[in-house]
Amino acid sequence: MRAATLSEAIPCKVPPLLYGEPQNVPIESRRPPTASLIPRGRALFWEGEEQPQKIEIVEGVVRAVRLLENGNRQILAFYWPGDVVMPTQSSCQQFTAEAVTNCRVRLSTVSGICHNSEPCGARQVLADTLSLVISMTQKNSIARIAWFLLRIRKHLPEDPKRPLALQLLLSRADIADHVGTSLETVCRTLAEFKTKKLIDLPNRKTIRFINLQGLQRIAGD
Amino acid sequence: MRAATLSEAIPCKVPPLLYGEPQNVPIESRRPPTASLIPRGRALFWEGEEQPQKIEIVEGVVRAVRLLENGNRQILAFYWPGDVVMPTQSSCQQFTAEAVTNCRVRLSTVSGICHNSEPCGARQVLADTLSLVISMTQKNSIARIAWFLLRIRKHLPEDPKRPLALQLLLSRADIADHVGTSLETVCRTLAEFKTKKLIDLPNRKTIRFINLQGLQRIAGD
DNA sequence: CGTTATTTTGACCCATGTCAATACGGGTGG
DNA sequence: CCACCCGTATTGACATGGGTCAAAATAACG
Numbered sequence: 090m091r092a093a094t095l096s097e098a099i100p101c102k103v104p105p106l107l108y109g110e111p112q113n114v115p116i117e118s119r120r121p122p123t124a125s126l127i128p129r130g131r132a133l134f135w136e137g138e139e140q141p142q143k144i145e146i147v148e149g150v151v152r153a154v155r156l157l158e159n160g161n162r163q164i165l166a167f168y169w170p171g172d173v174v175m176p177t178q179s180s181c182q183q184f185t186a187e188a189v190t191n192c193r194v195r196l197s198t199v200s201g202i203c204h205n206s207e208p209c210g211a212r213q214v215l216a217d218t219l220s221l222v223i224s225m226t227q228k229n230s231i232a233r234i235a236w237f238l239l240r241i242r243k244h245l246p247e248d249p250k251r252p253l254a255l256q257l258l259l260s261r262a263d264i265a266d267h268v269g270t271s272l273e274t275v276c277r278t279l280a281e282f283k284t285k286k287l288i289d290l291p292n293r294k295t296i297r298f299i300n301l302q303g304l305q306r307i308a309g310d
Numbered sequence: 311m312r313a314a315t316l317s318e319a320i321p322c323k324v325p326p327l328l329y330g331e332p333q334n335v336p337i338e339s340r341r342p343p344t345a346s347l348i349p350r351g352r353a354l355f356w357e358g359e360e361q362p363q364k365i366e367i368v369e370g371v372v373r374a375v376r377l378l379e380n381g382n383r384q385i386l387a388f389y390w391p392g393d394v395v396m397p398t399q400s401s402c403q404q405f406t407a408e409a410v411t412n413c414r415v416r417l418s419t420v421s422g423i424c425h426n427s428e429p430c431g432a433r434q435v436l437a438d439t440l441s442l443v444i445s446m447t448q449k450n451s452i453a454r455i456a457w458f459l460l461r462i463r464k465h466l467p468e469d470p471k472r473p474l475a476l477q478l479l480l481s482r483a484d485i486a487d488h489v490g491t492s493l494e495t496v497c498r499t500l501a502e503f504k505t506k507k508l509i510d511l512p513n514r515k516t517i518r519f520i521n522l523q524g525l526q527r528i529a530g531d
Numbered sequence: 532c533g534t535t536a537t538t539t540t541g542a543c544c545c546a547t548g549t550c551a552a553t554a555c556g557g558g559t560g561g
Numbered sequence: 562c563c564a565c566c567c568g569t570a571t572t573g574a575c576a577t578g579g580g581t582c583a584a585a586a587t588a589a590c591g
Contacts, residue, residue, distance in 0.1 A: 155440070155444060157444065157448055158530075159448070159530075161448055163443060163444050163447055163448060165440060165443065183436065183437060183440055184440075215404065215436050215439065216404060218436065218439045218440060218443060219376070219386060219404055219405070219439060221443055222384060222386065222439060222442055222443055222446065223376060223378065223384050225443065225446045225447060225490065226384055226446060226490035227378055227380070227382055227384060229546070229547090230546080230547070231546095260569075260570090261569075261570065261571095262569085262570095269446065269447035270547075270548085271547075271548055271549080272569090272570080273547090273548080273549085273570095273571085273572085274546090274547060274548075275570095276570060276571055276572080277547095277571085277572080280571075280572085292555095292556085293555080293556080293569075293570065293571095309379075450578070450579085451578080451579065452578095481537075481538090482537075482538065482539095483537085491579075491580085492579075492580055492581080493537090493538080494538090494539085494540085494579085494580080494581085495578090495579060495580080497538060497539055497540080498539085498540080498579090501539075501540085513588090514537080514538065514539095514587080514588075515588095532591100533590105533591095534589100534590085534591085535588105535589085535590080535591100536587105536588085536589075536590095537586105537587080537588075537589085538585105538586080538587070538588085539584105539585080539586070539587080540583105540584090540585080540586090541582105541583085541584085541585100542581105542582090542583090542584105543580105543581085543582085543583105544579105544580090544581090545577105545578105545579100545580085545581100546577100546578095546579095546580090547576105547577090547578090547579105548575105548576090548577085548578090549574105549575085549576085549577100550573105550574090550575085550576100551572105551573085551574085551575105552571105552572085552573085552574105553570100553571080553572080553573100554569100554570080554571070554572090555568105555569080555570070555571085556567100556568090556569085556570095557566100557567095557568090557569100558565105558566090558567095558568105559564105559565085559566085559567105560563105560564095560565090560566105561562105561563090561564085561565100
């Protein structure tokens with residue numbers, strides 16, 4: 090029930106225009122697909138909007154957010170390089186997509202995506218959301234955080250300076266707003282994991298997984 | 311974190327065969343669609359199963375359940391008369407469907423359903439699940455219960471004996487396992503609502519809504 | 532009318548949210 | 562290169578919502 094910080098909760102209501110399109114390039118090579126840069130904090134599209142294009146994350150992280158009346162937010166999912174955001178309208182319009190870090194994305198028209206009978210993407214989104222519900226109600230915050238760390242591990246890029254260490258691209262607030270707890274609890278839990286030698290935190294934005302089995306036991310899977 | 315009662319959590323692992331098909335009727339009028347009766351507690355299909363048919367609820371209530379290792383359960387959704395369960399494969403195999411009350415359902419082949427590009431049903435399921443996630447994290451149990459009562463109100467049948475009273479078809483445990491709290495908290499909260507004259511509970515299976523605005527205020531919408 | 536499932540109520544206490552103070556770190560400008 | 566500043570993170574103290582256990586009451590059912 091925290092109030093999100095201004096810079097995060099209200100990322101200046103600019104239209105989610107993409108920038109970075111090369112201007113001096115022949116038309117036909119500019120789209121589709123079009124590579125674009127999105128600065129940290131910028132929205133790709135807003136809740137309730139029609140999203141005519143699919144967005145493939147090439148680099149960076151994107152969060153799916155629902156803003157709430159009271160100023161709180163729920164992060165429904167994160168998208169990582171290789172993920173495609175909003176391939177189908179059935180899950181679009183349900184949330185706002187914001188860049189967690191500076192991102193490089195590739196756009197293309199939606200027509201090329203949902204051509205087969207399979208409601209592409211929807212299955213994955215739904216499955217993820219269901220397991221989020223389960224995790225929410227059935228686990229305590231410690232288990233949820235362990236579960237979350239394990240889930241994102243494979244997506245995190247290595248820290249070039251520190252061997253075996255990964256860049257934890259998300260802020261504590263992002264984690265908290267996803268697993269449904271407070272920022273402080275995330276801090277305390279990470280500290281606890283560190284003292285228990287489950288992970289190491291060389292600095293605030295770097296994580297090193299030490300005891301995966303221990304984490305899994307705590308996560309309860 | 312309660313352990314579900316035996317009769318509910320393990321509704322005798324019979325194959326989810328439907329019974330009650332009329333036997334003495336010309337073949338072509340028997341299917342599809344086929345009307346069937348499902349007794350209280352019986353599963354329509356199990357998590358992980360292929361569900362080849364869509365199921366339309368004609369009468370009664372069905373719950374979508376996920377059983378968990380620890381014996382707990384999460385009720386992901388309830389289906390009411392008019393609702394169609396499992397129209398698309400994207401949400402199939404994700405949960406077990408059980409009859410909360412004796413039900414009358416109508417079956418038909420799935421081929422007639424997902425023929426258009428729209429991933430039918432998935433949109434609704436997803437939207438519902440998302441709002442459940444929101445409700446879970448952002449509201450306390452009192453607000454969640456108020457929110458839930460308001461949500462199911464329009465589905466509840468009238469109590470023939472008591473004017474303006476509705477049959478509350480769900481058990482306290484069902485409510486608890488859906489809104490993510492304990493059975494006892496549901497009891498206490500309902501009692502509180504009653505003393506505050508928001509609702510009346512003529513008996514355990516009957517509810518009368520008295521102050522809808524008050525409930526809405528508590529539900530936080 | 533006994534037996535069993537469900538509900539209700541009470542007592543207790545722990546996990547976690549909230550408030551508050553402090554520390555850290557990255558970026559900017561001098 | 563250093564000092565400063567502001568956003569983020571950390572840590573502590575405290576209050577309490579709600580989970581758990583237990584017992585009693587009510588309802589359902591054969």
